[in-house]
Amino acid sequence: MADESDGESYTGGFFSEEEEGREAPESKCESLRVSMVPVVRAEVVGGGGTKRVEKAISDPDISHLTSEDYKHVYSPSEDTFLMLDALNLDAEYLRSRFALSAEKMKNKNNSAQDEEKKGEGGRGGIVVEVGVGSGIVLTHIARLMLSGYFIGVDINPKAAKCAYSTLRRNKINNFDIVSCDLLTPFLSRLVRCIDVLIFNPPYVPTPSVEVKDNGLPRAWAGGIRGREVLDRLLPFVGKLLSAKGVFYLVTVKENEPKQIAEMLSKEGLSCETITSRKAHNEHLEIHRFYR
Numbered sequence: 001m002a003d004e005s006d007g008e009s010y011t012g013g014f015f016s017e018e019e020e021g022r023e024a025p026e027s028k029c030e031s032l033r034v035s036m037v038p039v040v041r042a043e044v045v046g047g048g049g050t051k052r053v054e055k056a057i058s059d060p061d062i063s064h065l066t067s068e069d070y071k072h073v074y075s076p077s078e079d080t081f082l083m084l085d086a087l088n089l090d091a092e093y094l095r096s097r098f099a100l101s102a103e104k105m106k107n108k109n110n111s112a113q114d115e116e117k118k119g120e121g122g123r124g125g126i127v128v129e130v131g132v133g134s135g136i137v138l139t140h141i142a143r144l145m146l147s148g149y150f151i152g153v154d155i156n157p158k159a160a161k162c163a164y165s166t167l168r169r170n171k172i173n174n175f176d177i178v179s180c181d182l183l184t185p186f187l188s189r190l191v192r193c194i195d196v197l198i199f200n201p202p203y204v205p206t207p208s209v210e211v212k213d214n215g216l217p218r219a220w221a222g223g224i225r226g227r228e229v230l231d232r233l234l235p236f237v238g239k240l241l242s243a244k245g246v247f248y249l250v251t252v253k254e255n256e257p258k259q260i261a262e263m264l265s266k267e268g269l270s271c272e273t274i275t276s277r278k279a280h281n282e283h284l285e286i287h288r289f290y291r
Helices: 078-089 091-097 102-106 112-118 136-144 157-169 208-212 230-240 257-265
Strands: 013-016 040-046 049-055 125-130 145-154 175-179 194-199 241-252 270-279 282-290
Touching: 078 091, 078 136, 078 241, 078 270, 078 282, 091 241, 125 136, 136 145, 136 157, 136 194, 145 157, 157 175, 194 230, 230 241, 230 257, 241 257, 257 270, 257 282
Parallel strands: 013 175, 125 145, 125 194, 145 175, 194 241
Antiparallel strands: 040 049, 241 282, 270 282
């Protein structure tokens, strides 16, 4: 767990779930707000053709990662960059959902104390990515936000270390990277606290035995229907999201996304497909679930 200087700010750290004497970061969900930077316009090609999207920043720098790293860690691919596009497309939605005007985001003159008194924009929100991999997605959303606390988890310790280096390279400080199985260390600590939850799961349908592979195939092997890993997280999503929390999920048609939406609707979550793309033999979709 990262050291806390004043009980509210965090310094980036990396640790393993099994590391002796360490605990998952304490919940800091009280009075947190998401704050986005002003955006410029850019064009990306999505499933429906070329679309105008809001893109505040360039993609994160991952030039430090080497071919040796990618022997052990999932290399950013079409699904990864589709998630980046979805977050860009949803920038205005997130600002509106968390009641942040462009003027408030641009205003650099108010002191932190004044902002805290207003109850707006002072601290940021809790953002969690499951299966953080190279760290490019968590870094991207961290750079889209003026403030917040960012948590990345990955069962692969080598991926966790790569993610740590990616956030550091991109000058993100308020984060923790944890090597653990899904969100096991956080299930009791972050109930109704997560503002943005992101998961690009192992979604490729494979024999169940491949899900337990200790090598790189574990990053994409999803077992029956490509759902064996995802189905272990879904029962907790509704319990972990804050009142205004959102969940971004990558699926392919073999995952039966409509059935996933039906499951989460029982937790009071609605579903919207943000963007989609045909990539080789996969039809990728990014869904947003929200209350």
